[in-house]
Amino acid sequence: MSELPEDQLRQCGQSHLIDVWKSLEEPARSRFAAELCSIDWSRIERLWRRGISSESSAATQKIQSPRALIRLPETEGQRQEWAAARQAGRDLLAAGRAACIVVAGGQGTRLDFDKPKGMFPVGPLSGKSLFQWFAEQLATRERHAGQTIPWIIMTSNATHSETVAFFEEQSFFGRAPETTTFVCQGTMPAVDAKTGEALLEGPGQLALSPDGHGGLLDALERDKMFDRLAELGIDTLFYHQIDNPTTRVCDPAFLGWHLREEADVSTKVVEKIAAAEKMGIAVERDGVSCIIEYSDLPDEFANQTDARGRLEFWAGNTAIHVFRREFLESVARSESGLPFHCARKKVPYLDDEQRLVTPDEPNGMKFERFIFDVIPAAKKALFVQGNRKEEFNPIKNASGSDSPETSRSALLALHKRWLVEAGIPVPDDARIEIAPVVATTAEELRDAIPRIRQPVSGDVILDASTLAPE
Secondary structure, three states: OOOOOHHHHHHOOOHHHHHHHHHOOOOHHHHHHHHHHOOOHHHHHHHHHHHHOOOOOHHHOOEEOOOOEEOOOOOHHHHHHHHHHHHHHHHHHHOOOEEEEEEOOOEOHHHOOOOEHHHOEOOOOOOOEHHHHHHHHHHHHHHHHOOOOOEEEEEOOOOHHHHHHHHHHOHHHHOOHHHEEEEEOOEEEOEEOOOOOEOEEEOOEEOEEEOOHHHHHHHHHHOOHHHHHHHOOOOEEEEEEOOOOOOOOOOHHHHHHHHHOOOOEEEEEEEOOOOOOOOOEEEEEOOEEEEEOHHHOOHHHHOOEOOOOOEOOOEEEEEEEEEEHHHHHHHHOOOOOOOOEEEEEOOOEEOOOOOEEOOOOOOEEEEEOOHHHHHHHOOOEEEEEOOHHHHOOOOOOOOOOOOHHHHHHHHHHHHHHHHHHOOOOOOOOOEEEEOOOOOOOHHHHHHHHHHEOOOOOOEEEEOHHHEOOO
């Protein structure tokens, strides 16, 4: 019994775990004891009590639109400023000062896909996976920069082994294996929403869930990545999530604005399509920049319009960020770190008869951290507007909005538009997929046009094999 934090478990309302431990045989008993010892149960109790409290929403405090906001260019002067920012970003990449982080801990469950979401086929015609799509984007960015861009992929316990195996099977998509690093996010026990007792998913198995994309900070610190990046001369970190294939990876203009404005953290935002759209919103709350989750924004604010009848709070969070490495490191190493958020979820659990119950309604509470909670800690937080049609087409649902169908359609429309803008005639019924290894923007495509060796009609995939040698 001395192996267990028995007193803490009793004081924190987790006595049932002691009984579970007693019922186990070796080696399951030792494994369970080690797991229980690794968890701060007093913190779990505090989080649960906060989750069931009736605290007023922080969103009801005084909020306004962010002042540190760069809008898309409309005038010639603004276009020149954007061009200067783009060049600053290119110079940063050419100096080897940037790394790319993609958060890929989720599974494709909501897409009826039983593998890590990064393995989901997104190429409209090729069926390339999200991982390959972004690997090719990075290859193009590296080719233009003349520098290797370290790639950090955050996985979860549920996706780590399969993700690493997939990269090995695909020969790291042509990348040198040492340029790609996998870090695994942590987990938190789920508890019964009514009692605060930790739920079990099996005999001697806690019901664990990933600790959120904010778990990235602990994962980087645990694997000493901040120190390794510093040794490589990396001072700027581009961050995005795996589910949006139209993310412009290491976007030079975005990186450049981040540098020019000397920001600790920059966030790409897009205009919401409706007040009720489920997107976090960039605001200033009591004078401090932050992201407010859509569920925490009262209707009176969500529906508020300006003098022209447009949404006052329109800047939707795309989950695309740029961080100053030293700033992110300081947050990771601070005592407070990032706060945990509580969410009521349907959590399968073992009942008293050792039967696995799949609830129909939310029964449990999960705890996770959000990466955007670093924003209030920044001396300067910047928001930069992106083109929604071209940069924000995530895959979140099996059908309807933000689905594979809408995302692939957006890619096809985008690639056709690039060709038309480059002066290439494209039949109305043509479906064109442009591999990211060929181009990631209309500007890059214009440079590649002279090398295209086939007519652009019907269903066409423009990839490296379709281009004449440089």
